[in-house]
Structures are given as C-alpha cells and as structure tokens.
Amino acid sequence: MKVQLDVDRSHEETSVTIHCKEVDDSIKNMLDYLNHKEAEFIVGREGEKQHMLNPKEVHYFYTKNEAVIAATSKGMFLVREKLYELEQTLPSGKFIRISKSVVANLYEISHFEPSFNGTLGVFFKSGAKEYASRHYVSKIKEVLKMNRRDRK
Numbered sequence: 001m002k003v004q005l006d007v008d009r010s011h012e013e014t015s016v017t018i019h020c021k022e023v024d025d026s027i028k029n030m031l032d033y034l035n036h037k038e039a040e041f042i043v044g045r046e047g048e049k050q051h052m053l054n055p056k057e058v059h060y061f062y063t064k065n066e067a068v069i070a071a072t073s074k075g076m077f078l079v080r081e082k083l084y085e086l087e088q089t090l091p092s093g094k095f096i097r098i099s100k101s102v103v104a105n106l107y108e109i110s111h112f113e114p115s116f117n118g119t120l121g122v123f124f125k126s127g128a129k130e131y132a133s134r135h136y137v138s139k140i141k142e143v144l145k146m147n148r149r150d151r152k
Contacts, residue, residue: 001026016034018030018031025093028092028093029091029093032091032092032093041053041054041055042055042058042070042079042081042086043079043080044070044072044077044078044079045077045078045079045080046075046076046077046078051074051077053070053072053077053079055090055091055094055095055105056094056105056107057072057073057074058070058071058072058105058108059071059072059073059104059105059108059124059125059126059128060098060102060103060104060105060108060124060128060130061079061083061086061102061103062101062102062103062130063083063101063102068080068081068082068083068086071124071126071128073126083097083101083102083103086103087103090103093106094106094107096136096139096140096143097136097139098120098122098130098131098132098133098136098140099130099131099132099133099135099136100133100135102122102130102132104122104124104130106143106144108124108125108126109122109123109124109125110123110124110125111123112132112140115131117134118134118137119131119132119133119134119137120132120137120140
C-alpha cells in the first residue's frame with residue numbers, strides 16, 4: 001500500500017481519497033476509522049443496573065419481543081439502540097448481520113454448519129447457537145471469503 005501526505009496551508013479542508021482495485025477488509029477498517037464508526041462502549045441494562053459494555057466483549061445482539069439484547073459472557077443486557085443503529089456504529093469488519101434479528105461479532109463465532117433450506121447454523125464460542133437466514137448467507141460468505149478457492 002502506498003501512502004501519500006500532502007500538507008499545504010492553502011488547503012481549505014482536509015480530504016481523503018482512496019484509490020483501490022476493490023474494497024477489502026483493510027479498506028473497510030480505514031473507512032470505519034476515518035468516519036469514527038467504532039463505538040467505544042455500549043450501555044447495557046440489567047434490572048436497575050447500567051453496565052458499560054465493550055463491543056469486543058459482546059458475542060451478538062438479538063431482538064426479543066421488540067427489545068434489543070447484548071449477549072456477553074457476563075450475561076444478557078438490554079440495550080437502547082436498534083439493530084440497524086448498532087450495525088451503523090459497530091465496525092463492519094468485526095460485526096455482521098446474520099439474520100433480521102441478529103448482529104454477530106465475527107471474533108466470537110466458533111463455526112458454521114449448513115442447515116435446512118440454505119440457512120447456516122452459527123455457533124458461538126460461548127456455546128450459543130443462532131441461525132443465519134438465506135438472505136444473509138451470501139454476505140457472510142463474502143465477508144469470510146468462504147467462496148474463494150485456490151485454483152492451480
């Protein structure tokens with residue numbers, strides 16, 4: 001990767017241009033950083049207590065009865081944000097939507113198993129299991145580069 005820095009007092013504002021063949025994880029991470037997309041913490045509620053949750057420690061977020069819950073090794077916490085809001089603020093290289101009701105931390109996924117009707121069973125390191133709906137399977141494969149095969 002080639003990096004150029006042009007410091008000139010005549011520039012009215014700072015701008016960043018990225019020239020690339022394709023948008024890969026390193027480009028997405030740069031964009032997330034430049035857009036200040038990474039959430040530093042999320043407030044989770046457990047009864048009357050409010051906890052500061054580090055997104056890295058959240059295994060997945062899911063909806064239940066119109067509430068959004070963060071699943072962690074320390075327990076389940078009710079969060080105020082909607083799933084689509086979490087999807088926008090969490091780094092795209094670390095979290096991915098696997099179904100209409102689940103956003104998963106890629107680093108907390110243990111393995112996948114093919115399931116019925118083209119869905120995937122998603123197993124987390126914690127032992128929890130969720131299902132990736134058919135609509136999101138191709139996106140998951142793209143992110144994980146499961147479709148890439150070395151051909152000789």
